[in-house]
Amino acid sequence: MPSTAVRPVRIVVAKVGLDGHDRGVKVVARALRDAGYEVIYTGLRQTPEMVVDAALQEDAQVIGLSIHSGAHMTLFPAVVEELKRRKATDIIVFGGGIIPDDDITALKKRGVEKIFTPGTPLQDIVDWLRKRFPDSPAK
Amino acid sequence: MGENTDPDLLKRFRSGDVRALARAISLIERRDESVRELEQALRPDAKTPGVAGFTGAPGTGKSTLVDAVVSLLRKKQSSVAVLATDPNSPFSGGAILGDRIRMQRHALDPKVFIRSMGARGHLGGLSLASREAIRLLGAFGFDEVILETVGVGQSELEVAAVADTTVVVLTPNLGDSVQMIKAGILEIADIFVVNKADLDGYTRVMAELRAMLSLAPKAKWKPPILATVASRQEGVEQLWEAVLAHRRHLEKSGQAQALSEQRLRDETGEVAAELARRRARQALEDDPELARRLLADRTPYRTAEEILDRKR
């Protein structure tokens, strides 16, 4: 029985932009839940403003984005910018989708902490979160 | 002590910073004691919001209905907060919280606040956290609070313990008939809503509900049975009218006062239980001799009394 005094990390998971391919994001959401995190799934067609607003209301520590449409170089930085505007730069941003290596480097420079490319084992994502938030009780 | 590392929390809360509200709710959820100071400081600000609880099985369109009610309230210029609970996995402690999805049209409306809460699987925890969160939401300035929960486990009873008005949502195609619905739900409902009333089987559900209610012991408030089609915003005005009528009834009949007193007592008991639980766990950790005796004698009752008798 999980301890009630310690709190699971809260992660807002979203698809930003017009892309509707949600197989990956749903699989990741399940894996994160099974690892003990609270995942707020906000669904499709989110704007950067909506995602950040949800993260603030939910007091989330992490935002995860999934983008397969090629629009990642616009949308990821837009989320980072919005976090700046809302004075919430302590919320970390990670993501996945169809994103070439060069773009990953560029996105990291613009404030995205981690990008997981297709084929990444789910455990890698969980391991990274555990390292990042060692106090979270994820079993 | 507590984990709150944010000395400005009160200031930011008072200045209307949503993040401060969200952070305070998190502290409440994890039963962090540091939030007590915040709550104390906010006592003079406290406004009492109206609280309506919505409960129903998955598939009843409950989230869509809540979304429709939020729209209605916004039209009436009320500000509204929604606390939506989903169960945590009993194995991992994690949860997927997806209630926000049905309320997209209120995204970015500063007068709508939506918070997903994992039910965390522990007894009484939901109602304690909800009660405190409601007070905070009131202090922040929200006129109305809607609690939304799936009717799984004990959650609907916990909602009824906290909400002024409990709305139970059903649909015509539930598969099973009304008889199969848990007895507890029928007793706690102040209002019944048959959502998706445009589907076949609607009249049958209404008739069954009426029959059930006619067998119930006479009470001062007769729960109305309403029909809605939430996806088309139909029947929502009447629903809210019924909620307001129930509130007026509570006032006029004096039940509001009685309930309020009862709830304060209940809450005190729940808080006492929570504090006692903590003390017991701590005592067993700190005192190996005590723990050893417990294991040897197998006397939890005696051990508990001993712990509570001890000076703090």
Add this chain to the structure above:
Amino acid sequence: MKVRARDAKEVWKEEFESSPARDDGIETSTISGVPLQPLYTAGDRQRREEELPGQFPYTRGIHPSGYRGRLWTMRQFSGFATAEETNRRYKYLLANGQTGLSVAFDMPTLMGQDSDAPTSRGEVGHCGVAIDSLADMETLFDGIPLGDITTSMTINSPAAILLCMYIAVAEKQGVPASKLGGTLQNDILKEFIAQKEFIFPPAPSMRLVVDSIEYCAQEVPKWNTISISGYHIREAGSTAAQELAFTLADGMAYVDACLERGMHIDDFASRLSFFFDAHIDFFEEIAKFRAARRIWARWMRERYGAQQERSWKLRFHTQTAGVSLTAQQPELNIARTAIEALAAVLGGTQSLHTNAMDEVLALPTDRAARIALRTQQLLAYETGAANTIDPLGGSYFVEALTDEMERQAEAYFKRIDEIGGVIPAIEVGCFLEESADAAFRYQKELELKRRIVVGVNDFTVDEEEPIDILRIDPRLESQQSERVRDVRRKRDQARCTNALQSLSGAAAGTDNLMPYILDAVRAYATEGEIMQAMIEVFGTYTETAVV
């Protein structure tokens, strides 16, 4: 004689069971979870009348001559950036032997939005070509005679609009609509189930689909009005049997809707076409295609009472499985695609798209696109796969698997019926839940190494070699936005406004909307404006998410 045969099988069984098994823990079921025997013999297949190609129920193919009569169409899906660049790529592919065109549109176009809309920010031209108005369509097909080729357009919610644009471009080329051949994907049900490119709610979406089918039956009779798709459902995580069942169930939902409109089955059924995935589990896919033909033929003839043979024949396009491609060691994708393409050919597909090796990373480069096309040519001309009709017919294994696919599909049809049909099943999230479960299961199997994806969870390399990928020029978004603003400035405003108002008016009524959309298109109304005129009446749809 009979007694001896049985003994031999028993002997084999004993020997098999006493010989050492591989100890790598790899699953021996198909990737859809269908358990497989180590061996199939004559006793494993149902007693059946002999099946022949071109004869009901067409398990072995819809044409008596198979690929001896005509090879499958090599139809590579493509489109990116601007209409000019895509026009260039089309001419390149046609010159290299591609035999039909297939248009990929960008996200804003797929979602009915103009390139300068705020929600199009960052999305223009990335996963297909940007088409905002008739002007862009004219550029897209500049120098390509629409009377001489067939074109497939992959678009759903705004499909009617793009079809009208195609008709209008042909008009300008002097080609009458009655001569036009091609396919429109136009399969809105699978959007609710899998791809999520829905805009309007289900009922008005279906109305538009039926409008287009009805219109084409009269005015564009050679056009395949709908490509009922399993590809996206499969890619979203479903099993092969689910792909088969949900697709055919969608097909029946469309048939029902057209019949409700008052059309006669034989007037439209022959122009319904299908679109399946060719995934990596080779034999399962072949069985799936064969079962699809058999099931559809039976339902058309026996349940719907179609009288004409052409109404019974299921025709399909196939695409090799995008989801099977890997970002690691991407050259391996060439091999994967070849095998998947072979499955489609052995399954008798009418047309085929082969993925390029770099599509996990970006849209294909010229080189990768050419290799993909050459793969089909290799299959057609080097391997002999096209020399006999349904070469795997009679294989104990393939026939047993075909029967199994059919059984599983029928079980799903029953379930969908119990829920009340496809649309009620969509509303309760039945399909979404099945796919999400299957996707999660598969991922778990990979993580436990019960299934291997080469280069990903085994046979990995430490250093990946970089490959060149296609980059979309970020300036094109502002260029295209300027383009559409220009079109809006230069057109006859009165004509355009009138057309849009008429369209809204008609949408509120029961007229077939195609002529109204055609008028709006000819008046250079933009796609976004035409969609908006209908959204005002139909509203938009928010899905019930199932995770």
